[in-house]
Amino acid sequence: MPVQRTFVMVKPDGVRRRLSGEVIRRIEAKGYEVDQMKLFTIDEDLATRHYAEHTDKPFFSELVLFITSGPVVAMAIRGPEAVLGCRQIMGATNPLEAAPGSIRGDFATEIGENIVHGSDSPESAERELGLFFG
Ligand code: DAT
Ligand code: MG
Secondary structure, X not given: OOEEEEEEEXXXXXXXXXXXXXXXXXXXXXXXXXXXXXXEOOOHHHHHHHOHHHOOOOOHHXXXXXXXXXXXXXXXXXXXXXXXXXXXXXXXXXOOOOOEOEHHHHHOOEOOEXXXXXXXXXXXXXXXXXXHHO
C-alpha cells in the first residue's frame, strides 16, 4: 500500500471541546504518524482558498465564519493509504450518518460542527498541505 501524506485539521469546535488529543490519539492508534502540526487561527483568505470548491454553496459564508471562529490544529499525517484511512477514522460528513466508532459518529450531531477535516483525495491532500504547510 502506498505511503501517503494527507491534511487533517481539528476544527474550532473540536479545539473548543478539548477533543484535539482524542483526534490525534485515534490517528496515531491506527498507525499513522503526525509529520507536521500547528495550532493557529485561520484568516478569511486562507479559509476561502481551503474551501474554494464550496464557494457557490448556500452554506459557504457560514462555513468561513465557523472555520475562522477560533484556533484549529492543522496536521500533516503520514502512513499507508493515509488519505482514505483518515477519512474512515473521521466518518461521514453528516455526523448523523457517520458510523459509531468514527470521530464524527461518536462526538458530533451537526453537519456544520463536525469536529475534523481530512483531505478527500491525494490531489486534495497535496493542494491543502501546500496551503497550510507550503
Ligand atoms: P467533508 O468535510 O466531509 O470533506 P465537504 O467537503 O462536502 O465534507 O464539506 C466541507 C464542510 O462543509 C463539511 O465538513 C461541513 C460543511 N458542510 C457540508 N455540507 C453542508 C451542509 N449541507 N450544510 C452545512 N454545512 C455543510
Ligand atoms: Mg471535503
